[in-house]
Amino acid sequence: MSVYNVVSIAGSDPSGGAGIQADLKSFSAHGVFGMSVVTALTAQSTRGVTGVHGVPASFVTAQMDTLFEDATVHAVKVGMLGTAEVTEAVAAAIDRHALPNVVVDPVMVAKSGDRLLERAAMEALRTELLPRADLITPNLPEAADLLDEKEATDLDTMRAQAERLLALGPRRVLIKGGHLPGDESVDLLVDGVSEPLELRAPRVATRNTHGTGCTLSSAIAALLPQSPGVAIAVSDAKTWLTEALHRADEIDAGGGQGPVHHFHLWW
Numbered sequence: 001m002s003v004y005n006v007v008s009i010a011g012s013d014p015s016g017g018a019g020i021q022a023d024l025k026s027f028s029a030h031g032v033f034g035m036s037v038v039t040a041l042t043a044q045s046t047r048g049v050t051g052v053h054g055v056p057a058s059f060v061t062a063q064m065d066t067l068f069e070d071a072t073v074h075a076v077k078v079g080m081l082g083t084a085e086v087t088e089a090v091a092a093a094i095d096r097h098a099l100p101n102v103v104v105d106p107v108m109v110a111k112s113g114d115r116l117l118e119r120a121a122m123e124a125l126r127t128e129l130l131p132r133a134d135l136i137t138p139n140l141p142e143a144a145d146l147l148d149e150k151e152a153t154d155l156d157t158m159r160a161q162a163e164r165l166l167a168l169g170p171r172r173v174l175i176k177g178g179h180l181p182g183d184e185s186v187d188l189l190v191d192g193v194s195e196p197l198e199l200r201a202p203r204v205a206t207r208n209t210h211g212t213g214c215t216l217s218s219a220i221a222a223l224l225p226q227s228p229g230v231a232i233a234v235s236d237a238k239t240w241l242t243e244a245l246h247r248a249d250e251i252d253a254g255g256g257q258g259p260v261h262h263f264h265l266w267w
Helices: 019-029 057-068 084-096 119-132 140-147 155-166 212-226 230-246
Strands: 005-012 033-045 048-054 075-078 102-104 173-176 184-190 197-202
Touching: 005 019, 005 057, 005 212, 019 033, 019 212, 033 057, 033 084, 057 084, 075 212, 084 119, 102 119, 102 212, 119 140, 140 155, 140 173, 155 173, 155 184, 173 212, 184 230, 197 230, 212 230
Parallel strands: 005 033, 005 075, 075 102
Antiparallel strands: 033 048, 173 184, 184 197
């Protein structure tokens, strides 16, 4: 078997901590060949986002069709999409090219609080993209936005919201509990068949958490073609990310919220 090919469909982060740059680092760290489709350019640093320049949906489609008609794709990570038109274009391409192992990270707001998804695009995300996902990976604010509910503040509410997200059509939901208080970071993996799986890890004391959502979802996408099951891929990705957070302070990429250490196993 040759090396697996995994594609990131997402926005660009010039600071290197999130978006396509983080995805490609995660892919490489897990031994797969990374490819990308750019949906937006951002002016961004560890301190925040100062501008977003969206790529027209027609050109996002041109990127996807050109790539997918040539390369064999083993998994796809979908991140920042920005607009309803781009969201619909990506959903159509998933069908048109029968893309496997689709992991959707519903990127709506950057760590700095800057909005990265137009509110008008929310319905397209819910109705067009989520039903085509093999796994979605919202954090608690994103889950609340998708459901138009208040953010979960405890594990029971988090579990209930994961079940309601599953009803929107994805095959599985990984709802991330990093925003809950406590010494542990608890995520829940729900598929509607098995009992929800709790994934626990010690909370890491670092401000360098820029791009953790992008990094985790892309690590899962890289591991899915290589793993005997989704739960194992998700668990292994969380373990890897936890150590990347532990080592994050070794990277000095700016004066704000810095990136995690994607290559902690190598450097």
